[in-house]
Amino acid sequence: MTELTIAIAKGRLQAETLDLLTSAGLVFSDQALSSRRLAIEDESGRFRLIFVKPADVPVYVERGIADCGIVGRDVLLESDANLLQPLSLNLGACRIVVAAKNEAGVRQSGMLKVATKYPHIAARHFGARGVAVDLIELSGSVELAAVLGLADCIVDLVETGKTLEENDLRVVDVITESSARVVVNRASYQLKAETVSQFIKSLEKTIRRRGEP
Amino acid sequence: MNVAAGFSFTGQEPGAIYFCMSELLSRMPTGMRYYSGAEARLRRMIETTLMSVFDGWSYEEITTPTVDYYSLFERGMGRSQAHHAFRFTDTDGRMLAIRPDVTSLVARAAATLFAERERPLRLCYAAPVFRQQPQSHAEWRRESTQIGGELLGAHTSAADMEVLAIVCEALERLDLDRDSSITLNDVDVFNGIAEQLALPAEARNEMRELIDTRNAADLECFLVPWSSAEESRSFAQLIQLSGKRNILNDARRIITNPRSQTALDRLERLWSVIESLQLTDCFEIDLGDVARLDYYTGLTFKIYVKGAGTRIGSGGRYDDLTASFGRAEAAVGFVLDLDGLTDLLMDRSHQPDLMPASMEASQPRGEKLSDLFAAARTKRARGERVLLNTNEVMP
Numbered sequence: 001m002t003e004l005t006i007a008i009a010k011g012r013l014q015a016e017t018l019d020l021l022t023s024a025g026l027v028f029s030d031q032a033l034s035s036r037r038l039a040i041e042d043e044s045g046r047f048r049l050i051f052v053k054p055a056d057v058p059v060y061v062e063r064g065i066a067d068c069g070i071v072g073r074d075v076l077l078e079s080d081a082n083l084l085q086p087l088s089l090n091l092g093a094c095r096i097v098v099a100a101k102n103e104a105g106v107r108q109s110g111m112l113k114v115a116t117k118y119p120h121i122a123a124r125h126f127g128a129r130g131v132a133v134d135l136i137e138l139s140g141s142v143e144l145a146a147v148l149g150l151a152d153c154i155v156d157l158v159e160t161g162k163t164l165e166e167n168d169l170r171v172v173d174v175i176t177e178s179s180a181r182v183v184v185n186r187a188s189y190q191l192k193a194e195t196v197s198q199f200i201k202s203l204e205k206t207i208r209r210r211g212e213p
Numbered sequence: 214m215n216v217a218a219g220f221s222f223t224g225q226e227p228g229a230i231y232f233c234m235s236e237l238l239s240r241m242p243t244g245m246r247y248y249s250g251a252e253a254r255l256r257r258m259i260e261t262t263l264m265s266v267f268d269g270w271s272y273e274e275i276t277t278p279t280v281d282y283y284s285l286f287e288r289g290m291g292r293s294q295a296h297h298a299f300r301f302t303d304t305d306g307r308m309l310a311i312r313p314d315v316t317s318l319v320a321r322a323a324a325t326l327f328a329e330r331e332r333p334l335r336l337c338y339a340a341p342v343f344r345q346q347p348q349s350h351a352e353w354r355r356e357s358t359q360i361g362g363e364l365l366g367a368h369t370s371a372a373d374m375e376v377l378a379i380v381c382e383a384l385e386r387l388d389l390d391r392d393s394s395i396t397l398n399d400v401d402v403f404n405g406i407a408e409q410l411a412l413p414a415e416a417r418n419e420m421r422e423l424i425d426t427r428n429a430a431d432l433e434c435f436l437v438p439w440s441s442a443e444e445s446r447s448f449a450q451l452i453q454l455s456g457k458r459n460i461l462n463d464a465r466r467i468i469t470n471p472r473s474q475t476a477l478d479r480l481e482r483l484w485s486v487i488e489s490l491q492l493t494d495c496f497e498i499d500l501g502d503v504a505r506l507d508y509y510t511g512l513t514f515k516i517y518v519k520g521a522g523t524r525i526g527s528g529g530r531y532d533d534l535t536a537s538f539g540r541a542e543a544a545v546g547f548v549l550d551l552d553g554l555t556d557l558l559m560d561r562s563h564q565p566d567l568m569p570a571s572m573e574a575s576q577p578r579g580e581k582l583s584d585l586f587a588a589a590r591t592k593r594a595r596g597e598r599v600l601l602n603t604n605e606v607m608p
Contacts (some may be wrong), residue, residue, distance in 0.1 A: 028561075057352065062351045062522070063522045063523075064351070064521065064522020065522070081349070081350060082348075082349035082350070082351070085428045086424045086427040086428065086453060104366070106374045150389070182406065184427070187517045187522055187523060187524065188520060188522075189455075190394045190396055190455060190497060190515075191392075191394050191517055191518075193455055193456075194496070195491070197454065
């Protein structure tokens with residue numbers, strides 16, 4: 001019987017996450033991994049993985065459909081979900097930044113037009129600085145907004161900075177650092193205490209082992 | 214015929230007039246819902262069962278106003294909680310709120326209306342509470358019904374234990390005790406530590422937040438400027454675990470300030486009683502449960518049940534609350550979430566004997582309208598369930 005359901009963020013973090021879980025002792029058949037199924041079980045049958053969009057990980061975990069999840073901190077900051085975050089993993093390290101064509105564009109007073117996939121994070125960042133913003137919520141290719149003048153600046157995730165560079169944008173401000181986190185549903189944390197804490201400990205051991213040279 | 218604005222008739226058949234309402238009338242505000250059929254019956258049975266448990270422990274039912282001054286809830290719950298209430302102004306310009314919480318209203322009644330009554334006071338209620346903003350994404354309801362009890366005027370461990378015993382019995386009656394976990398903590402464990410570290414208010418809130426989300430790694434880093442590395446490390450580990458008596462033993466080794474020690478003593482006393490009653494399967498000690506700290510002054514607990522993704526109830530000791538209403542006294546209480554319990558029990562295949570099969574209905578007959586109703590009243594007088602045929606046109 002499945003003891004623990006774990007929500008995995010598809011995309012950017014997916015391969016690294018599966019790699020980590022495998023190092024931590026979970027075994028998945030190649031057949032399961034290569035299939036297009038959205039829910040797979042490990043060989044022992046104790047763990048079930050479900051693959052969902054990153055922004056949906058906190059949704060599944062908060063409502064207890066998944067007991068745990070592995071997702072970037074950027075997604076958690078944006079979702080404001082009521083979850084436990086017992087472990088930080090050094091996977092998918094990146095930064096959430098304000099980027100613009102030049103600094104002058106962001107220093108102007110009055111109203112700042114900000115294009116982003118992260119409206120909450122952007123609103124909080126500029127709100128704390130007393131800057132009035134017109135938030136333009138986009139779902140992709142956010143850089144283009146600053147290039148074409150839809151917005152004065154963008155708030156976006158930056159891993160290597162290459163996309164920014166190629167589009168002649170520069171980082172004006174770093175809002176926060178982000179990396180993958182393990183999140184746990186509050187009820188599961190109590191009702192499946194032993195299984196959850198074993199799972200977290202095994203991940204913790206794995207990342208510590210990897211951290212050693 | 215007068216047709217109200219917003220209705221437009223589209224059907225013509227007599228007796229079956231179809232009309233579509235404007236979207237404004239058909240749409241429900243978020244977080245509101247209807248109950249009907251089996252769900253409504255189950256909900257009523259749960260309420261009756263729980264209220265009978267309170268009655269069994271000599272708790273008297275109290276019905277509070279639905280609307281009261283906003284300032285009452287602000288004093289009672291604290292601003293951060295109270296501002297979630299639906300608010301509007303009275304004719305004299307004072308701010309009113311639709312009850313977001315029952316405990317504040319009970320505490321005020323105890324301090325005023327029942328000031329002269331003998332202590333302790335035992336009061337219970339089943340009442341809907343309203344929030345303009347839901348508590349979290351998963352707790353999406355803006356109207357939810359709380360079934361709760363408050364024991365006022367007693368500061369003893371016996372009072373704390375009485376409340377826990379009632380929670381246990383309530384879960385047993387609903388056949389949920391084997392799938393439940395009641396997590397215990399005492400806010401003074403945290404308060405003592407914050408005091409010892411001499412944390413300024415902002416740092417204190419940050420520390421609470423880190424503990425609340427069990428973010429051990431960040432907590433350890435956070436504590437480094439305030440205490441030794443070893444202490445930080447062991448404390449960060451402590452809040453990650455919930456467990457039985459072993460948690461208390463571990464805590465005693467790490468936490469040495471007198472305020473926290475006294476809190477640990479209190480928890481230990483309760484735990485010994487729980488052990489002697491053989492109820493340890495239902496309980497956990499969880500020193501990481503520090504949410505909504507400002508409200509409580511001693512014991513706090515949360516109730517989780519398998520199958521529900523969020524907690525199904527919570528409670529604790531709030532000795533300072535009644536002072537806001539002019540009479541300081543000890544108090545402890547808890548609430549259970551009727552809507553959460555209804556969802557949970559509806560989902561379970563083995564619905565307990567909460568819902569007795571309803572009686573078969575019989576159809577009274579009569580040639581004339583007067584005969585029909587005479588027959589119906591006779592059957593009702595015998596306690597039978599009747600179902601009238603009201604479609605027939607009768608002389």
